[in-house]
Amino acid sequence: MLVVAAVLRRRIPESARFVAASGQGRLARRWSEILRPPHRQRLALVCVAAVLIAPAGDLSRTALILGLGPLAAAVLVASRFPETAGAELEAITPAASPEE
Numbered sequence: 001m002l003v004v005a006a007v008l009r010r011r012i013p014e015s016a017r018f019v020a021a022s023g024q025g026r027l028a029r030r031w032s033e034i035l036r037p038p039h040r041q042r043l044a045l046v047c048v049a050a051v052l053i054a055p056a057g058d059l060s061r062t063a064l065i066l067g068l069g070p071l072a073a074a075v076l077v078a079s080r081f082p083e084t085a086g087a088e089l090e091a092i093t094p095a096a097s098p099e100e
Contacts, residue, residue, distance in 0.1 A: 045066070048066065049062050049063075049066060052065055052066070
């Protein structure tokens, strides 16, 4: 499999997008740069999706599973945290007890 990838890598031309990025100096100098922000989150998402594809059965179920996380977080924030927009700070902050 690696031999096939190596042969195809040499025979298939680079995309116009890659050539443009290379000409503008926007390519990473080292492969380890993808482990740093801002690429770290995207890399983690791709890795989680790759791991979930096999047990989920296909890509559409994996996308559904990955989409439920942000939806659950939004519901949790909306239901558990009080709305404080437009309220005075004194009204939403508990009074400090006087120190003696």
